[in-house]
Amino acid sequence: MPRNIRPAPIRSTAEFARHVGLARSTVSRVLNGQSGLKQETIDRVLQAMAETGFSRNAFALHLKGKRTASVGICMENLLRVPAVLKLAELQKRLRERDYTSLIEVLDPDGTKRAVSHFLSMRVEAVIFIGYFAEKEIAERIGELSRVGMPHIVIDHPGVPGANTVTLDRRKAMEELTRHLIGLGHTSFGLLGISEAAKSTWDRLRGIADALEAHQMSLEGNTVSFDHLFPREYNFEFGRSLAKSFAAIRSRPTAFLSLNDEIGAGAIRGFRECGLDVPGHVSVTGFNNQDLCLVSTPQLTSVDQQVSQTIEAAVDMLFSQIGKPHRSRPMIELIRPLVIVRESTGPVARA
Amino acid sequence: MPRNIRPAPIRSTAEFARHVGLARSTVSRVLNGQSGLKQETIDRVLQAMAETGFSRNAFALHLKGKRTASVGICMENLLRVPAVLKLAELQKRLRERDYTSLIEVLDPDGTKRAVSHFLSMRVEAVIFIGYFAEKEIAERIGELSRVGMPHIVIDHPGVPGANTVTLDRRKAMEELTRHLIGLGHTSFGLLGISEAAKSTWDRLRGIADALEAHQMSLEGNTVSFDHLFPREYNFEFGRSLAKSFAAIRSRPTAFLSLNDEIGAGAIRGFRECGLDVPGHVSVTGFNNQDLCLVSTPQLTSVDQQVSQTIEAAVDMLFSQIGKPHRSRPMIELIRPLVIVRESTGPVARA
DNA sequence: CTGAAAGCGCTTACAG
DNA sequence: CTGAAAGCGCTTACAG
Secondary structure (H helix, E strand, C coil): CHHHCCCCCCCCHHHHHHHHCCCHHHHHHHHCCCCCCCHHHHHHHHHHHHHHCCCCCHHHHHHCCCCCCEEEEEEECCCCHHHHHHHHHHHHHHHHCCCEEEEEEECCCCHHHHHHHHHHCCCCEEEEECCCCHHHHHHHHHHHHHCCCCEEEECCCCCCCCCEEEECHHHHHHHHHHHHHHCCCCCEEEECCCCCCHHHHHHHHHHHHHHHCCCCCHHHHEEECHHHCCCCCCHHHHHHHHHHHHHCCCCCCEEEECCHHHHHHHHHHHHHCCCCCCCCCEEECCECCCHHHHCCCCCEEEECCHHHHHHHHHHHHHCCCCCCCCCCCCEEEECCEEECCCCCCCCCCC | CHHHCCCCCCCCHHHHHHHHCCCHHHHHHHHCCCCCCCHHHHHHHHHHHHHHCCCCCHHHHHHCCCCCCEEEEEEECCCCHHHHHHHHHHHHHHHHCCCEEEEEEECCCCHHHHHHHHHHCCCCEEEEECCCCHHHHHHHHHHHHHCCCCEEEECCCCCCCCCEEEECHHHHHHHHHHHHHHCCCCCEEEECCCCCCHHHHHHHHHHHHHHHCCCCCHHHHEEECHHHCCCCCCHHHHHHHHHHHHHCCCCCCEEEECCHHHHHHHHHHHHHCCCCCCCCCEEECCECCCHHHHCCCCCEEEECCHHHHHHHHHHHHHCCCCCCCCCCCCEEEECCEEECCCCCCCCCCC
């Protein structure tokens, strides 16, 4: 059956040159877009490329010394929507600069293997997106700095020595808290935000900033029930917390959540207990995901400004590639945007 | 300042062998885990690796003929949550088999460049996730088949000649429609599901299947207002459609949506017009995303069964790698799971 | 344009 | 264990 006879694929420029009837070096020159070639020759080569599906072996190409024009991206496994948007945006911008990207989606403690893969692939830089195990990422940054490999850490603030671009979560929480204080609130419930989780330390500071500016404090004006439930940081976690708060007498009038899922869950929980949002209690989320719109009432939240974040990261990245290594890390904070929706309102008159 | 003097990174096994004080071939044997080496030698090499951060040049490694043990993944740009879950799950399972993955996140019509990149990187297979431009992906599959490159298409049914794993969306819509018929509904509004979008053809067929089994038909028992709004397929689209439906007299009593966002938007739209869900109208979503829980009432939807899908895809993939090319494409349909929640109920008594 | 040659960084027999 | 050698598939001068 002739339809099943496939010509063996061409595996090298030598073979390919023979097939086109040209010298190996001539083919090579065409493929590298060098000048001084007859148009006819060029066309012959390109047509044969299309016909045979031949493609040069990238491994030989880069072995010969050609830049790989690639960067490695370590992406935290916990794939929430904002992280994914960042990845897509990042790859788009890298492609615009003719860079390819190697992506590894991994557990927060799986960076070692990924980075060594990147190094063996001779990437020109390494990017981390997400929140990784503190010790691990600090080690990786140390290793990369030691060999002078450019790097960026996106959204994991506080890694020693790391070039970092991150949303100013402290500022975000400060603004959110100020918004609530402006509505008359003086007692705050914290949902999933606590000193226990290292990654939320800066948010707690932001809340404190706003409180202290109005002669309030974390100790005196915030309450947490996080210890009552397993830390799932999802809709059900928020719902459970809300039900616990609904059951007590001297309940806070405003609630700040770690993320939108918890916030939406809290709204649901309060309403199931007969409390009106924002009539009786105000609730905020974080991340400004689609589900803020889906919630009833729609959820006040904080936008991550993905586009600005990635733009800053890419700029910072290319300020390192091909330049001498700088010992001082660069740090850029992205200004958050508070989106006020229906879930926050004036404190209820007693 | 000595702290700024970094030793120049070691760039080759030759240099590295000199540094350790061993022969190049000995180092090579250690790195390849060959037998017949003194433990002391092995330890010396491994320790020096750790100290210097040396890693073999992957390009030389694979040029020499070592399998790349890599697959290329083309990922549609339109990054919805289920697609991302698939990506993460896929990469995890590939890693378990010691495969690395090259991922390109791209526009539905950008496959050509990505695939040629994969081929030049000598991947052992190519995977497509998402819905691509019909003509483009058909061309790519043709090219890949011609050179005998294993491939899988996930979630784009109907590509000629393609090895395909996809959720049985026809079956899904049939079951969802049967669920509604069982609740007494006989008049259905379609939100974002129409013949116009090639990608929803199979869902329309599924609805027809269920209707026809009960002496109903698409023509006689379904209505669409899709033509009144720009096709955004998001929350606002659903909300606008619902408001249009709310305004008419002989309104359907059940609504089938293209996705969860539209379904949630429809619920919101109906409620804003004073209609109770599911008291007056029932609404369904598709994809079973987190936001189904956030919606009030919670949204009846269809789960994509990501884990089963990826498992089937990986199995199908490895049934091709290293085996002779088969001319008959393999096709596997994944059985969907209807999740009934609060947004669907008995038809209202007039 | 052609053709022969060197070299990129590896691995893998091979003789010692 | 060492050391010299061949070869993977490319590019890039170089002489013709």
